[in-house]
Amino acid sequence: xxxxxxxxxxxxxxxxxxxxxxxxxxxxxxxxxxxxxxxxxxxxxxxxxxxxxxxxxxxxxxxxxxxxxxxxxxxxxxxxxxxxxxxxxxxxxxxxxxxxxx
Amino acid sequence: xxxxxxxxxxxxxxxxxxxxxxxxxxxxxxxxxxxxxxxxxxxxxxxxxxxxxxxxxxxxxxxxxxxxxxxxxxxxxxxxxxxxxxxxxxxxxxxxxxxxxxxxxxxxxxxxxxxxxxxxxxxxxxxxxxxxxxxxxxxxxxxxxxxxxxxxxxxxxxxxxxxxxxxxxxxxxxxxxxxxxxxxxxxxxxxxxxxxxxxxxxxxxxxxxxxxxxxxxxxxxxxxxxxxxxxxxxxxxxxxxxxxxxxxxxxxxxxxxxxxxxxxxxxxxxxxxxxxxxxxxxxxxxxxxxxxxxxxxxxxxxxxxxxxxxxxxxxxxxxxxxxxxxxxxxxxxxxxxxxxxxxxxxxxxxxxxxxxxxxxxxxxxxxxxxxxxxxxxxxxxxxxxxxxxxxxxxxxxxxxxxxxxxxxxxxxxxxxxxxxxxxxxxxxxxxxxxxxxxxxxxxxxxxxxxxxxxxxxxxxxxxxx
Numbered sequence: 001x002x003x004x005x006x007x008x009x010x011x012x013x014x015x016x017x018x019x020x021x022x023x024x025x026x027x028x029x030x031x032x033x034x035x036x037x038x039x040x041x042x043x044x045x046x047x048x049x050x051x052x053x054x055x056x057x058x059x060x061x062x063x064x065x066x067x068x069x070x071x072x073x074x075x076x077x078x079x080x081x082x083x084x085x086x087x088x089x090x091x092x093x094x095x096x097x098x099x100x101x102x
Numbered sequence: 103x104x105x106x107x108x109x110x111x112x113x114x115x116x117x118x119x120x121x122x123x124x125x126x127x128x129x130x131x132x133x134x135x136x137x138x139x140x141x142x143x144x145x146x147x148x149x150x151x152x153x154x155x156x157x158x159x160x161x162x163x164x165x166x167x168x169x170x171x172x173x174x175x176x177x178x179x180x181x182x183x184x185x186x187x188x189x190x191x192x193x194x195x196x197x198x199x200x201x202x203x204x205x206x207x208x209x210x211x212x213x214x215x216x217x218x219x220x221x222x223x224x225x226x227x228x229x230x231x232x233x234x235x236x237x238x239x240x241x242x243x244x245x246x247x248x249x250x251x252x253x254x255x256x257x258x259x260x261x262x263x264x265x266x267x268x269x270x271x272x273x274x275x276x277x278x279x280x281x282x283x284x285x286x287x288x289x290x291x292x293x294x295x296x297x298x299x300x301x302x303x304x305x306x307x308x309x310x311x312x313x314x315x316x317x318x319x320x321x322x323x324x325x326x327x328x329x330x331x332x333x334x335x336x337x338x339x340x341x342x343x344x345x346x347x348x349x350x351x352x353x354x355x356x357x358x359x360x361x362x363x364x365x366x367x368x369x370x371x372x373x374x375x376x377x378x379x380x381x382x383x384x385x386x387x388x389x390x391x392x393x394x395x396x397x398x399x400x401x402x403x404x405x406x407x408x409x410x411x412x413x414x415x416x417x418x419x420x421x422x423x424x425x426x427x428x429x430x431x432x433x434x435x436x437x438x439x440x441x442x443x444x445x446x447x448x449x450x451x452x453x454x455x456x457x458x459x460x461x462x463x464x465x466x467x468x469x470x471x472x473x474x475x476x477x478x479x480x481x482x483x484x485x486x487x488x489x490x491x492x493x494x495x496x497x498x499x500x501x502x503x504x505x506x507x508x509x510x511x512x513x514x515x516x517x518x519x520x521x522x523x524x525x526x527x528x529x530x531x532x533x534x535x536x537x538x539x540x541x542x543x544x545x546x547x548x549x550x551x552x553x554x555x556x557x558x559x560x561x562x563x564x565x566x567x
Contacts, residue, residue, distance in 0.1 A: 036456065
């Protein structure tokens with residue numbers, strides 16, 4: 001009997017939770033704020049679903065309700081992607097070590 | 103157009119890059135590189151999506167347009183936002199992830215063909231369940247984050263909003279969401295889908311209003327976690343590995359942060375979620391309201407004490423963020439260092455309004471991160487330090503947490519500030535902190551209260567040094 005593909009996705013999901021668990025525990029507490037902003041940015045990979053929705057249909061029906069929701073989701077996710085990565089970059093650039101001179 | 107197998111492999115690659123992005127955060131040196139991995143992962147995911155749809159004729163130009171518009175708004179916000187507003191920003195961003203998840207779910211529900219989920223009115227059962235979960239969790243994330251944002255911005259009062267029958271009402275709505283999902287799956291009727299969404303928006307709103315301002319670190323982490331689970335739900339619907347991996351990563355990350363924050367307050371997760379700290383159990387503080395003598399001083403006294411110290415520990419808290427005192431503080435510390443005084447910073451896990459809030463502010467003020475220590479790392483050093491300079495923190499220094507089992511904060515890990523030879527406590531008045539309890543530290547022999555705005559006081563001390 002064949003295995004339903006959902007089982008494979010479920011396996012990926014469960015294993016990723018464990019990976020996340022160990023990776024996040026190793027994050028230094030001083031970087032918890034950048035951690036939140038970067039997780040924010042990467043969870044906006046949901047934009048792939050939005051793009052599929054936006055590109056669906058032919059040019060005659062491009063302003064279907066379903067496409068419009070797709071476009072809106074694209075805009076929201078794009079705010080998050082650019083905002084999230086850039087603000088993380090900005091924060092991380094501020095973390096400096098003690099200067100060795102003196 | 104590329105094959106489904108090839109695009110699945112690329113999605114896996116971008117999932118792995120996201121794991122590396124989080125991995126990089128284990129130390130500040132590797133973190134910047136980690137962020138680049140994250141960006142690379144995102145670029146791969148988006149490019150592959152374009153290639154796999156391959157239909158560039160119709161909506162392509164609009165898709166690019168919306169990416170451009172959203173991207174510019176995001177970039178603008180990212181460059182303009184002051185570091186003190188980071189909690190609001192993160193809450194706001196969470197709400198967008200939630201809403202985007204809801205929109206994608208709506209879109210998939212209305213046009214399942216585009217996503218290979220069957221036809222309208224006849225969506226595959228598994229996909230419909232996954233979609234409902236994604237949409238419901240997304241909606242909860244959205245409305246919850248909006249409330250968190252309003253509370254953090256001060257547009258809405260930070261005090262808990264509690265009414266009679268709140269918990270039963272929430273329970274009824276949660277149960278009805280499950281029942282609605284069942285009916286949605288059995289009838290495929292869009293009415294149930296809309297009601298399900300409405301109920302989820304409502305529950306997100308109701309879940310966050312009873313939670314007070316100082317519990318925001320838990321709330322933000324929790325919403326972070328929700329946004330991950332919402333993304334994972336949509337990932338299952340779309341059969342997309344990148345989304346599933348990311349959702350699981352973000353979900354567990356938020357859950358761990360919530361756990362760390364709860365532990366920092368010695369409260370259970372449910373205690374925080376059910377809300378109303380200091381409202382339900384304010385029995386111990388009202389009885390002992392007799393006036394106790396307090397020693398207060400001015401900047402001159404503080405400067406004198408610090409000048410004669412050989413080591414100083416700074417304890418920052420939310421008040422420092424409010425007063426924007428981090429730069430003034432750094433200048434004061436620079437002057438101290440010039441006088442060969444050893445200075446370090448002690449950060450309590452729940453200081454501020456989000457995990458790591460104080461660290462970011464100090465980093466912004468150019469404080470090297472190797473002078474900043476966590477509670478466990480530095481707590482033993484207070485006994486050997488000459489001066490503790492408490493700026494904007496309160497409850498996290500309260501010795502009552504160690505001595506009085508009656509106190510609502512009993513058992514909470516606190517910084518052993520009182521063990522220092524002398525304590526300087528910058529505060530605007532004697533009013534109790536968020537937990538609504540008096541801080542015993544105010545009345546200790548070796549405490550000198552400095553009643554002033556944190557920034558002004560720090561600047562004046564620097565002048566007097």
